Amino acid sequence: MNAPLTRLQTDAETGLERQFSALVAPEPWRQQAFVRFAGQGLPNRRVEAWHFTDIRAAMAQALPLAAPAGDFPKAKLRGVGAEGTRLVFVNGSFAQAASDALPAGVSIRKDQNAPAAHGDAMVTLNHAFAAQAWLVEIAPGTSLPAPLQLIFAQSGPASATFSRVGVKLGAGAKATLGESYAGLESGHHINSLLDIELGDKASLVHGCDGAGEDALCVLSLFVKLGEGAQFTSFAMLDGRAMMRRQIFADLAGENANIALSGLMLGRGEAHLDTTLTIDHAKPHGTSREIFRSLLDEAAHGVYQGKVIVKPHAQKTDGKMMSKAILLHDGARMDNKPELEIFADDVVCGHGATVGGLDAEQIFYLQARGIARPEAEALLLEAFAAEVVEPVENDAFKRHFCDRLAHWLQARGGQV
Amino acid sequence: MLKINNLHAEIDGKKILKGLTLEVKAGEVAAIMGPNGSGKSTLSYIIAGRPGYEVTEGSITLNGVDLLALEAHERAAAGVFLAFQYPLEIPGVATMTFLKAAMNGQARQRSEAELTTPEFIKKVRNAAKDLKIDPEMLKRPLNVGFSGGEKKRVEILQMALLAPKFAILDETDSGLDIDALRIVADGVNALRNRERGFLVITHYQRLLDYIRPDSVHVMARGEIVRSGGPGLALELEKSGYAGYADEAA
Numbered sequence: 001m002n003a004p005l006t007r008l009q010t011d012a013e014t015g016l017e018r019q020f021s022a023l024v025a026p027e028p029w030r031q032q033a034f035v036r037f038a039g040q041g042l043p044n045r046r047v048e049a050w051h052f053t054d055i056r057a058a059m060a061q062a063l064p065l066a067a068p069a070g071d072f073p074k075a076k077l078r079g080v081g082a083e084g085t086r087l088v089f090v091n092g093s094f095a096q097a098a099s100d101a102l103p104a105g106v107s108i109r110k111d112q113n114a115p116a117a118h119g120d121a122m123v124t125l126n127h128a129f130a131a132q133a134w135l136v137e138i139a140p141g142t143s144l145p146a147p148l149q150l151i152f153a154q155s156g157p158a159s160a161t162f163s164r165v166g167v168k169l170g171a172g173a174k175a176t177l178g179e180s181y182a183g184l185e186s187g188h189h190i191n192s193l194l195d196i197e198l199g200d201k202a203s204l205v206h207g208c209d210g211a212g213e214d215a216l217c218v219l220s221l222f223v224k225l226g227e228g229a230q231f232t233s234f235a236m237l238d239g240r241a242m243m244r245r246q247i248f249a250d251l252a253g254e255n256a257n258i259a260l261s262g263l264m265l266g267r268g269e270a271h272l273d274t275t276l277t278i279d280h281a282k283p284h285g286t287s288r289e290i291f292r293s294l295l296d297e298a299a300h301g302v303y304q305g306k307v308i309v310k311p312h313a314q315k316t317d318g319k320m321m322s323k324a325i326l327l328h329d330g331a332r333m334d335n336k337p338e339l340e341i342f343a344d345d346v347v348c349g350h351g352a353t354v355g356g357l358d359a360e361q362i363f364y365l366q367a368r369g370i371a372r373p374e375a376e377a378l379l380l381e382a383f384a385a386e387v388v389e390p391v392e393n394d395a396f397k398r399h400f401c402d403r404l405a406h407w408l409q410a411r412g413g414q415v
Numbered sequence: 416m417l418k419i420n421n422l423h424a425e426i427d428g429k430k431i432l433k434g435l436t437l438e439v440k441a442g443e444v445a446a447i448m449g450p451n452g453s454g455k456s457t458l459s460y461i462i463a464g465r466p467g468y469e470v471t472e473g474s475i476t477l478n479g480v481d482l483l484a485l486e487a488h489e490r491a492a493a494g495v496f497l498a499f500q501y502p503l504e505i506p507g508v509a510t511m512t513f514l515k516a517a518m519n520g521q522a523r524q525r526s527e528a529e530l531t532t533p534e535f536i537k538k539v540r541n542a543a544k545d546l547k548i549d550p551e552m553l554k555r556p557l558n559v560g561f562s563g564g565e566k567k568r569v570e571i572l573q574m575a576l577l578a579p580k581f582a583i584l585d586e587t588d589s590g591l592d593i594d595a596l597r598i599v600a601d602g603v604n605a606l607r608n609r610e611r612g613f614l615v616i617t618h619y620q621r622l623l624d625y626i627r628p629d630s631v632h633v634m635a636r637g638e639i640v641r642s643g644g645p646g647l648a649l650e651l652e653k654s655g656y657a658g659y660a661d662e663a664a
Contacts, residue, residue, distance in 0.1 A: 359466070364503040365513070367463050368573060369491035369521035378516060382507025382556075 013041055015062030020128060029114035034128035040121040047121070052302040052334045053244050053273045055122065058216060063189050065129070066091035066159035072098045077151060081180030081209055082399035084147030087136065090155055092163035094134050098153075105142030105173075111135040111166055115195070120246070122218045126193045130164035140170030140199060147176035147207075147393060150194070158187040164195070171199035171226070176393050180209040181217070190217040198229035200253060206233040207396040208262075209403070212241035219245045227253030227282075234261045234391045236400050238407055240268035244302075247276035251285040251313075259288040261387045263400070265407045266299025266331070273302035280313040280343075287317075292387045293324035294380055295331035296411060304336040305350070311342040320350040325357060325383060327376075327411075373412040380408060416441045416612040417462075417581050422473035424461050431457045433637035434473070439581070439630075442609040446623055446648060447616045449634035450656040455616045456500060458634070459585040462614075463497035464490045477581055491517075492524035494580030498570040498587050505557040510569065513557045514539060518576060542575045546602050564595030571602040582606070583614045588622035600625030620652040635659035 009017075020026075020034045042059060043050035069090040077088065077098070087108065088098040094108060102108065111133040118124060138144065152163055169175060179194060190212075198204055210219060223231055237243050249258055264272040272295075278287045293301040303322040324333040335352035357379055365375035384404050391397040417439040424432040431454045439445040449455050461468050462475055464487035475482045482490050505513065519529045530538070543550055546568045558566050567587055574582055584603065588596055603626050607613070615626055623631075623645070631647040632639045633656075640659055641647070 358503075361503050361505055363465050363487060364499065364505070365516075366487035367465075367491055367497050367499075368513075368517035368577065369488050369524065370516050371488045371520060371524075372486070374516060374520060375488075378508050378513070379505070382505070385507050 010042065010056055010059075012056075012059040012062045016125070019062060019065060026128075027114070030128050033117070033124050036117065037121055037124045037128055040124070043121045049120070049275060049304070052304070053242075053271065055216075055218070055244075058242050058271075059189070063158055063160040066154065066161040066188075067156060068093050068131075069095070069155045071095055072153045072155055074098060077153065077182055080151055080182040081149045081178045082147060082207065082393070082395040084149040084176070084178055084395065086149045086151055088151045088153060089134070089163055089165065090153050091159070092130060092161045093132050103144060103146070105139040106136065106144070106148065108134055108136045115164070120220070122191060122244075123193060123220050126162050126164060126191045126220065129160075129162040129191070130193065131162070133164040133166065135166040135168060138167070138169045138173045138175050140172055142170070142173045142175070144175040147178050147395060149178040149180065151180050151182055152190070152192055153182040154188045154190070160189040160191070162191045164193045166195040166197070168197045169199055169202035169204055171201060173199065173202045174204075176205045176207075176396070178207050178209065178396065181212060186214070188215045190215060190219070192217070193220045194222070196221070196223040196231070198223070198225045198231060200226040201228040202226065203230040204232070205392045205396075206231065207391065207393065207400070208233065208235035208245070209399070210235060210237040210243055210245060211403070212239040212243055215239075215241040215243070217241060217243040219243070221245070221247045222250075223247065223258070224250045224252050225256035225258060228255045229253060230257045232259045232392055234387065234396070234400065235274070236263045236265065236403055237272045237274070238265035238270075238403065240270045242271040244273040244275065249276065249278045249287075251278070251280050251282060251287070254282040255284045256282065257286045261288075261290040261390070262292075263384050263387050263404070264291070264293040264295075264301050265404070266293070266301055267296040267411075268299065269297075270299040271302075272299065273304075275302070275304040276306070278305075278307045278318070280307070280309045280316045280318065283312065283314045283316070285313060285316050287319070289320040289322075290387055291322040292384055293322070293333055294327060294384065295324060295333055296327040298328070298330040300331070301333040303334070303352070304338075306338040306340065307348060307350070309339075309341040309343050309346050309348065314343050314345045316343060316346040316348065318346070318348040322352045323383070324354045325380065326354060327357070377408045377411070381405075416443070416478060417614070418474075418476045419462075420474045422461070422475065423471045424457065424468050425471060426457070426468050431468075431637055432461070435634075435638045437632060437639055439612045439614055441612055442607075443630065444607065444613040444615060444626065444628045446628035446631045447614060447634050448618070448620070448631060448648060448651055450659065451618065453634045454637045455634055456585055459497055459583045459614070459616055462583060463487060463495060488520065489524065491577070491579075492521045496574050496577055496579035496582045498567075498574060498582065498584045500586040500589060502558050502566045502570055504559045506559050508557050510553040510555060510557045511539065514553070514573065514576060517573065521577060538576060542572055545575070545605065546572050547598055548572055563590035564592065567591055567595065567599050568602070571599055575602065575606060580610065581612045581614070583616065585616045586618065587615070588617055588619065596622070596625060620648045623648045633659055
């Protein structure tokens with residue numbers, strides 16, 4: 001009677017298995033990672049953290065692995081990300097020729113260390129397939145005047161890219177880091193992993209620019225904060241792609257401060273997902289998560305935020321808010337904020353709203369002579385400004401404001 | 416100027432206006448008074464083009480232009496202005512940004528040149544000064560955190576800047592103390608001229624002490640039931656609406 005339950009493999013899963021067995025002598029830890037992945041399969045709606053983003057259903061085939069490429073035409077990188085010192089990764093490997101010279105106090109090298117195993121299937125898949133890992137180190141006490149721009153570019157026809165980059169800030173270092181994606185227009189599969197570690201009292205402003213058309217992207221961000229470290233991150237996800245951005249934040253030192261914000265701009269059949277876990281492990285930590293979504297046409301937005309306060313993480317101060325505006329009957333938003341609090345002396349709160357544009361406000365603007373598309377653009381820009389306006393770095397802010405203005409213009413309204 | 420003929424309108428199947436006819440001539444200030452629930456605000460919304468109402472019969476024209484065929488923003492560009500009883504708060508949109516969008520929006524529709532930024536700022540500053548509005552306030556989001564009096568003054572500021580052909584004031588006196596009322600009324604009176612028409616909607620006679628009407632119309636049960644000169648308002652102040660209303664508050 002106890003027939004063994006065999007999970008049926010999808011074509012994509014079979015393809016991934018075939019690809020992995022064809023690899024030449026992957027490190028043992030990569031092999032172990034693949035075994036763990038194969039035990040789970042691709043994330044699907046039965047996996048709680050992936051309930052709204054069913055990769056198993058979305059990934060019809062495993063695409064061929066992207067061939068290593070040493071260069072990328074600089075012209076194709078124009079307008080990608082904000083200004084700054086560019087570090088370009090093409091198909092997952094560092095392309096020195098396409099990159100700028102590194103400023104003093106910054107180095108990059110291959111990282112030969114095995115990453116710590118993680119329960120997430122897409123992270124595990126990244127560990128298995130990323131052939132190279134890179135580590136950018138910012139020396140203790142360094143204060144970088146210009147942003148570092150990590151640019152992940154895809155070359156060639158539709159393929160799968162697994163990139164793994166670590167960024168380590170020494171104690172007291174201060175920097176601004178961009179994370180941008182280019183060349184995502186021909187149906188690529190992107191599985192990118194960025195692992196940031198902030199030494200004591202280090203401070204990093206991070207901006208992620210996730211634009212993609214017709215791609216399937218899983219962008220995982222790990223961030224670990226030392227004592228008194230400060231991490232501020234803003235992300236803009238837009239396009240018609242399926243894009244999941246997942247953040248795993250570990251407030252490992254006391255008095256750490258994390259502020260995550262983002263704007264998702266969905267249209268067409270876009271599926272945009274921001275999922276984050278904040279782990280307050282030490283006392284006196286502060287976390288802020290503020291997200292806005294504008295969803296048009298048949299776009300689907302997902303926000304999942306989990307804030308965990310460990311038993312001894314007293315005096316934690318956490319606030320989380322996700323607000324979405326649906327601009328079309330076909331658009332949809334799933335909000336799932338969660339708090340798991342095991343300490344008794346904390347201040348934590350969360351909220352989430354989903355609604356349409358306010359018809360009374362639209363009429364008021366129209367009654368003054370502002371045509372409906374412009375009236376909508378004014379209100380949407382104001383809504384989005386709540387997360388774009390506080391972006392700390394001016395170059396980032398300009399970049400994101402431009403991107404937002406383009407998105408609004410494409411809808412037919414101009415402010 | 417404004418001609419409303421046999422106007423019937425309903426919302427969600429409920430008949431609100433039942434054959435209303437009214438004419439306001441160029442240069443005329445017409446007051447509409449009436450009990451609560453008589454359809455006064457509905458009339459102002461229908462002239463301005465608020466969605467949700469169904470006009471089942473009748474017409475509204477401004478200088479011969481069929482307003483009912485136009486969208487709200489087109490009516491504004493055609494010269495209609497509604498000073499709202501409850502001006503909307505628009506978080507995140509600075510008052511100056513809004514004013515510029517409105518003025519340029521109308522200019523574009525009329526194929527006129529848009530104002531340059533210095534011209535715009537100068538115009539706003541002058542108009543704000545007349546209405547005793549602190550220019551700092553105009554940097555704040557539109558109506559957010561403004562007092563009742565400030566909101567009404569900003570409505571009149573918008574009216575002054577947009578220079579409509581025809582202005583409707585919907586219960587502009589509500590929520591105003593006597594000083595604010597005087598400032599608002601002075602602002603309105605400064606805009607009176609031989610070309611511009613006004614429709615002043617009010618429940619109380621008080622406003623009409625400050626904005627002297629040329630004609631007074633009593634509205635009840637969705638139509639104009641009596642019309643007269645300024646003296647009619649005083650008469651109503653004494654007698655109340657008891658004789659007109661079946662649903663007076």
